[in-house]
Structure formats: C-alpha cells, structure tokens
Amino acid sequence: MSEHFEVEWLGSVRYGEALERQLAAVEARRGGGPDRLLLLEHPPVITLGRSARPENLRSQPAALRARGVELFEVARGGDVTWHGPGQLVGYLVADLAARGTPDVGAWLRRIEASLSGALGALGVETRAIPGMTGVFLRADGPDGPRKLASIGVGLRGWISWHGFALNVTCDLSGFDDIVPCGLAGVRMTSVAEALGAAPTAALFERARLAVAAAFREGFA
C-alpha cells in the first residue's frame, strides 16, 4: 500500500491539455503506474462539474469567451468553479483500492487534511465544515465561511482523478462570474488575503512546495 505520490510541477497548462494529461495518467495508473499528483496553473477557465446548475454561472458563455475565459463541462463531482493564474491546481491520480481505502468520503477528507497541513505550514489556520467539502479559513468572515480550496474528484472504477484548487495569489474577481460550488453563502479567499501578504510569485512558490511536501510525504 503506497501512501505517497509522485509529484510533478507542470507550470501553466490550458485546461483541455491538462485533461488529456490526466487521462494519460489514469491509463498509466491502470497499467500499474504510480499514484501521481500533477501540480499546475490554468489560464482563466470555468468548469462545470456533473452537479452544476446553470444558474450558478452568472455570466453569459459568449461574454466569458470574449474575455478569454474558457468554459468546460467535466466528469467530476461538484458544481461550478473557476481556475486561473495564482491558483494552485492539483490533479490526484490514485488507485483508491490499492491504497486500501476504497471510500470516497474518506478520500475527500484525506485530501482536505493534507491541504490543511500544507496551509498550516504556511501559517494559515483552516477548518473543515461538515457537509461542505473543501478547506475553509478557521475564522469566518462577516458574511460566513471563507473558502481557500475547492475539491472535486472523478472515479473510473476505483481510480480517482481531478482533485483540488487552492487559491494562493489569484485575483478573486475571477469568481465573480460564478456562484462557487453552488454555495451562495460562501465567499472565496486566498492564501495571500488570509496572510495579509502581497500576491507575489515567491508566495506562490512557497505554497506549491508546501503542498507538494504534504502529498509527497504521505497523508496526514
């Protein structure tokens, strides 16, 4: 039972291309390859999971495309989300049966726990909210929970793909086009905002290394 991941940093990758790389990793895993974590950033894109409701997209698709925002419907759980520069995306390709935990609930909780560990190392205190998958700031904002990371996975048999998106230094106005994850009462925040730090490339780099370490070393 292997607990760790082979971690790769892919840089900025368009959504469609990343999807193909994920599928290749799924095939490789099925053929006995390793569990992998693909870390990357996307150019601006909005993706709709299988539970997405159209009203959670606030802008017209044509208007989005005109602004260079791509739109994808994907086979992952969850509602609608935004990806873009400054957001650390992690695609986890793992065989849950081989890990000895063929339980998607436990899998989602373990992803949350690893991200929470990485964020703790960066000095950001987090919490989980029962019934709402994701990683939230420990302290709520004036208008409710503040979300740092979204999680949604797909299963092909027991091989899991898709994963998480952690807001590090991204411009949060990207989320204005959507109701993130269909949760109207939840506001998005980022590591930079939580720390009151400047959204620098150095901060993104620190976050990337902390997340890579949390997954490379095995689950908390």
Added chain:
Amino acid sequence: MSVVVTLPQLGESVLEGTIARWLVKEGDRVERDQPLVEVTTDKVDAEIPAPEGGVVEAILAPEGATVEVGAELARIATGGAPARAPAGAPAARSSAPAPPATASERPAAPVRATPVAKRAAEEAGIDLARLEASGPGGRVRRADVERASAPAQAKAAGAPAPAAKAAGAKPARPPARARDDADAAARARFGHYAIQEGDQVVPMSPLRKLVAEHMVYSKRTSPHVGTVAEVDLGGVAAVREQHKRAFQAAHGLPLTYLPFVVHATVRALREYPALNASVLEDAIVEKRDIHVGIAVETDKGLVVPVLRHADRLSLAGLSAAIEDLSNRARTKKLTADDLKGGTFTVSNPGRTGNLYGFAIINQPQVGILRMGEIVKRPVVRELAGEDAIVIRPIMHLALSYDHRAVDGAPANGFLHRVKELLEEAEFDL
C-alpha cells in the same frame, strides 16, 4: 444469462447517488470494464464500469434519479444468452417481430418487455399485450408504456380509465413520475426561496435527506391520529429511588425512566397486537416478534436503533441494551442491522419544552409513543375515602397511530394499558 449492475458501495458516508448521465443505451454492446453510467454524489463523479461484457438489456434508473447504494442500475445480457441478438450485429432482427419459433415454444406468447417497462405498466395498470412494441426484437419499452398511459392518466383524474378496467387490470395507481411532476409544480408555486446575501447555506447531509424523505413519506402514506394519556410516575419514581444505588452497583448503569416505559410498552403490545403491525398492500400483518426502536438524536441527526426481542428482556436487560445502543449511536458505531426490523418505536426527545407532542410514525410500523417531560403537578386522588389534592410526578405520553390499520378503541386501550402498567409500577429488578 444476464448480470445486474448495481450502485456499488463508494464509501461509508455515501448512501445514495444521482444518475448524472448514461454513457450507453439499451441494446448497446459493451466490453467488460467499459464505463456505463456516471453517478454523482457530493463532490464525486463516479463512472460505473460494466462487470461483464454483453448487451445492455435494460436501463433501470433514469438520468436525474437518486438511487440508494445497491440499487439496480442496468441489466446486461452476457455472452451466449438466448435473450436476443446483439444490436448492430450482422443480420440483427431489430425491426422484425419475434420469430414464430419463440411463440410456439411458449403457447401463451408472453409479451417481451424490458423490466422497467413491466414495472411501469404494472404501476399504470396497463396490459403489456395491448401495447405497440418499439424496442428491438419486438420488446415493449418504457416509452411505449408512457405513450399508452398518458391519455389514461388524463382521464384518471375524472372518471376511471375504461381501458384499464376492461382489461381486468388493477385500478390505475398514479405512476411515480406523475407525482414527481406534481411535487415539482407545487414546489415552484409554494416552496420557492431566492437565496439572499448573508444567508447561510448548509447543504443537507445524506442522513438529513434520508430522514426528510422518510418523514414526508410517512405523513403521505399513513393518516396519523394522536391520543394522549396523563401518567402518574410516582410509583416508578419510588421504585427507581429505592433501587437506583443497588442497580448502579450491580449493573454499572444509571436507572432511567426510559426502560420502565419500554417495559410497559412491550407488555401492552402483547395484549394489543394491532399496534405491533404493518400494512402490507391490502392486508395488515400482526407480528409475532416485538422489536422496539428507540429514537436517539445524535449530532449527526436522528437515528432509531432497535431493541431486538424487547419483550424477552428484564428491566436490567432493557437498561443495558438501551445504554449500549445510545452509546454506539453517539459514537457512530451502529451497524445497519442495529437499525433494521423495528416493529414499534418509543421516542424520548428530552426534558424541557416538551409537555407532549406527536411523533411521525416510523414506517412501516403503525404506532409510535412519545414521552413528554416529567413535571410535578397537583392532581386529585382519593385518600381515606376523601378527595384530596396531592403532588405527583406526571408525564404525558402521546401515541401516534396509523388509522389505516388501527381504530380509536384499540389505540386508546393500548395507551391506557401502558399508563396502568406504569402506575401499578410492578417491576422486577
């Protein structure tokens, strides 16, 4: 040979999933491990693969449906099946009627239909033989049933559908689909709320959803009637007071009121089996065994673990079993078996803000007893031939019963018997 594809156990907390989309259709040939259907649960989209290669014989759960773990999703005819030629194979007889050979083998000429179509036809009270089959191999598909039942449904609102009656079928029950539509329409009219800024949105947990569905189902299925008795717990309080220290020493357990109430309830159920029953289509089943559900509120929600053969347990045995079940409920260690098979339920929802109240019947049972708070009250008693006002600990005990199965007289008789047994307070400790 055919195999049934069911929704697999995806995780301990996953009780159900929603059919997001079918990747195959009826009649398609599939390879082993080929993804058949995408099922979503919270934050997870699972592709369910074919367990064997073969031909998709029937799709049993439509897109958008929410199904429980273990529910049948599809049936696949595996190789060598006499069922039918694979669609798309050379010389497939997809449009030809069933060959005569089949008919002569089975003189009754059974109608070929998909399982979904069979069920839909049964629900709608339609004779399959009267339907035009559009499926491959002359099979009746659900769409055929729906086409035929649409006009019948429209009429059903006014007069009974003559076609169904003439065919000697059961009276048409409105199919589930029609009710779903009605629900959706009602929700749109009365239940719409637009989320405002500042609102907290707390998604329902699977358990919460299950409880909600059960509550609505119970209210819709059985006409609830409530009746209340005032019970003097002075006798029980005295027994408790006298024995609680020795009981704690002997059994390591506190002696609470709940086991006394359960004990009296099972004795009364023995005398009034009408309350230890279920409604089964057009029959009432009175059960031999008495298994009492105990409603326990946990931080995750309401669960009702079951005291098996509660009538065979002594007061101490009931105490220990209740203690064990409530502990395991709170520490989430209950098994599926702990929650199954109750024949009657006792609910003890707490001490304050609860003079009395009527619980919703735990289906498919026909009665539920709900304990109110225990309060000292002035009551009139005869003392030495004189009426006197005395102070006694009083509890209101409320019975909800299913009026389909139980009438007022036995229900009141049962409740009165529970009251008598508690007031007599003859308990063996």
